[in-house]
Amino acid sequence: MKMTGAMCRTAVAAAVFASWAPWAAALDRDGAIEVAKRQVKGKCDSATPCTFTATTAEGKWHVRVDFTKPGRHAIFIIDQGGKVVGRLEGK
Numbered sequence: 001m002k003m004t005g006a007m008c009r010t011a012v013a014a015a016v017f018a019s020w021a022p023w024a025a026a027l028d029r030d031g032a033i034e035v036a037k038r039q040v041k042g043k044c045d046s047a048t049p050c051t052f053t054a055t056t057a058e059g060k061w062h063v064r065v066d067f068t069k070p071g072r073h074a075i076f077i078i079d080q081g082g083k084v085v086g087r088l089e090g091k
Contacts, residue, residue: 039076
């Protein structure tokens with residue numbers, strides 16, 4: 001099948017859209033916190049609430065989770081796709 005000019009323009013437009021689509025779907029602050037909440041599911045509830053603080057560094061989200069009991073914290077490093085790529089724990 002031979003591509004017409006309109007088909008070529010459509011293919012080029014699709015390629016351009018695909019190249020910027022991942023940036024359009026980039027993770028925001030609320031999304032990063034939701035990822036962290038899934039990671040600590042069962043450790044944070046109404047009896048033992050947690051505090052979530054999200055900041056960006058080097059193109060990734062760093063979400064700090066402060067646990068009220070036993071006074072510990074964790075930091076999840078989350079990429080723009082919502083994948084946890086690092087975790088630090090502390091007292």
